[in-house]
Amino acid sequence: MTSRKPLSLRNRLASLSALIIIPLAALTIALLVILMDYNQSYSKVVNNITEVNPYNVEFEENINYSMYSTIIGQIELDKDKDVLTEGDSKYSRVIQNPYKLIEKARKTFRHLLRECTNTASVSRIRGSLSCLDSLENVIGQIETNIKTSGTYSENYSIWENDIQGLTAMIRDYTQEYIYYETQTLIDLRIKMEARTNTIILMTAGMLALILFISVMSTKRIIGSVTKPIDALCKAAKRMEHGDFTEETNIEAVDEISVLTDSFNGMRSEISRLIEDIKGEQRKLRDTELKLLQAQINPHFLYNTLDAIVWLAEDGQNRKVVNMTTSLSEFFRTVLSQGKDYITIKEEETHVHSYLSIQQFRYQDIMEYEISIDKELYQYRILKMVLQPLVENALYHGIKNKRGKGKIWVRGYASAGIIVLEVEDNGIGMTEDQLAELREKIKGKENPQTSARGGFGLLNVEERIQMNYGKQYGLAFESFYGKGTRVTVRIPKENVPLSKENTQRIEEN
Structure with missing residues (x-):
């Protein structure tokens, strides 16, 4: 006789979960059904009371007042109007049309008649409907008397005896209806309490049984797991000490x-x-x-400071302020409080500062344009990604071209990633030079031997792939005599920003 294979840990835990969940789910469903039934019945009664409540007092007052105003000639009845006015002045009082009031009341009581199950309540609704029919006839009689020169005393007598009597009966029927519906609420509460007590007893018994079985099953499962895990823990301790x-x-x-x-x-x-x-x-x-060595180019700093001194000596204070501000913004991003990541807005400011300084030095041969979608400003990026690309475009593209050149910096989102482009219309590269550059970026060639670019491009490529993954990095397109485009692809990383960065984005 073959021994039965013991259940796996997953099956044991699944059986224990089923043992707990199924009875609890059954109890929960039963309780929900009871609560939904009670809630439905309770809501129905409350809605009925709410619907009929205006006919307890307001209906009587409105009918009596409107008909009295009709008798004394303040208003003229018209079945087609929703409201009537006493006179033609803009200060005239607006009175509800008694015919419309009766029509609305009839719809309400007929709806309640369909909803009611209590015999006493049904009787009161039928009485109210009968009174509404009689009331409508009496109002029609007064309207006929007025049109056929009926006397005031005759109409007043009808109003005092018939109309007030019928509206009082409707009020009494309404109050009695509310009383019987309230009794229905009390019956629902008593029924709900009885059901709740039964559910509590069943739940207590079921929970006790589940608890007992769960404790026994858990002890067995724990025993089958803890012993081998203890052995693994001892082995892990040995690894912790380098063994x-x-x-x-x-x-x-x-x-x-x-x-x-x-x-x-x-x-x-x-x-x-x-x-x-x-x-x-x-x-x-x-x-x-x-x-760190590439972040601060001494020649760039020396040339910029020399230009600032020359401008100051020439009295061009506005240009001194502009260049000094750009230089400050440039090194603010370079330092950035030791952070490796900055916002794309800060990276854009960094590039703009660099290009504005260089444009002063090379204003005869260079112009630039920066267009980065503002929706990207909130995302973060490794600092010093764009500036080496822009520097490369200037020194190896624009300066080697005859005439004036231009650098474009673009940024947009595409298919869930961020795309940044640095393009120039400089001298460009031959196919051999482009192939050599791509090999260099892949790390197959010493960057110092490359004809175009230097350590900067390789450094940017390595940092991007080290921080984002091998699927991201730089891509190159170039045509000799037309220009070069470098494309940066990085993932969207919408990391919550500090208050300082958020305020800086908003200000810019």
Whole structure:
């Protein structure tokens, strides 16, 4: 006779969950059905009372007043009008048309008649409908008397005896209807209390049974899991102290066996990864060092300061202020309080500061245009991404071209990513030069030997791929004699900004 294979950990937990969830779900559904039934009945009665309540007092007052005003000649009845006015003055009082009041009341009572199940309530609604029919006839009689020269005393007698009597009866029927509907609410509450007590007792018994079975099942499951996990914890402690040599062997079934095999695989993988990480850290430190060296170009700073001094000596104070402001903005982004990421708005300001300074020096050969969608301003980007590309476009594109050239900086979103472009109409590159540049960016060639560009492009490429992934980076297009376009692709990272950055975006 073959022994039955024990349930896996997943199946054990699933059985325990089903044992708890199914009875609780059944109890919950039963309770919801009872509550929905009670709520529906309660809402129905409350809506009926709310609907009939205006006919308790307001209906009587409106009918009596409007008909008295008709008898004394203040208003003239008209079945087609919703309201009537006493006289023609703009201060005349507006009175509701008694025919419209009766028509509205009849619709309400007929609707209540369809909704009512209480015999006493039905009787009161039928009485109210009968009184409405009689009231409409009496109003018609008064209207006929007025048109056929009926006397005031005769109409007043009808108003006093018939109209007031009928409206009083409608009021009494309404009050009695409300009383009987209130009794229905009381009956619903008593019924609900009885059902609730039954549900509470059933729930208490079911929970006690579930608790007992759950405790017993949990103890068995815990016992089958904790022992092999304890062994894995001891092995993990050995790894924590640097011992990656001893393999862990634990006899268990299903998930624990898979976990043990994965643990052993992880142990050997960690040994390899440690060496890889050491190499990556060395590479990262080298890249960061080169970035710091590239961030501040001494020649650029010296030339800018020389230009500021020359402008100051020439008395061109406005240009001094502009260049000094641009230089300040440029180095504010370079430093950026040690942060690696800045907003795209700040990156745009950085590039604008750089180009405005360079345009003063090369105003005869260079102009520029920056157009980055404002919707991108909130997203973050590695700092110093665009400036090396713009610098490359100036020194290797525009300066090598005869005549005046232009640099375009663009930014937009496409298919869930951010696309930034730096384009120039400078000298461009031949196909061989373009192929050489692409090989250099892939790391297959020493960047210092390249004809166009230098460390800057490779540095930007490495930083993008190191922080965003290999699927992002730079792409190049170039035609000799026409110009070059460099495209940057990075993911959207809408990280919450500090108050300072948010205020800076809004101000700009």
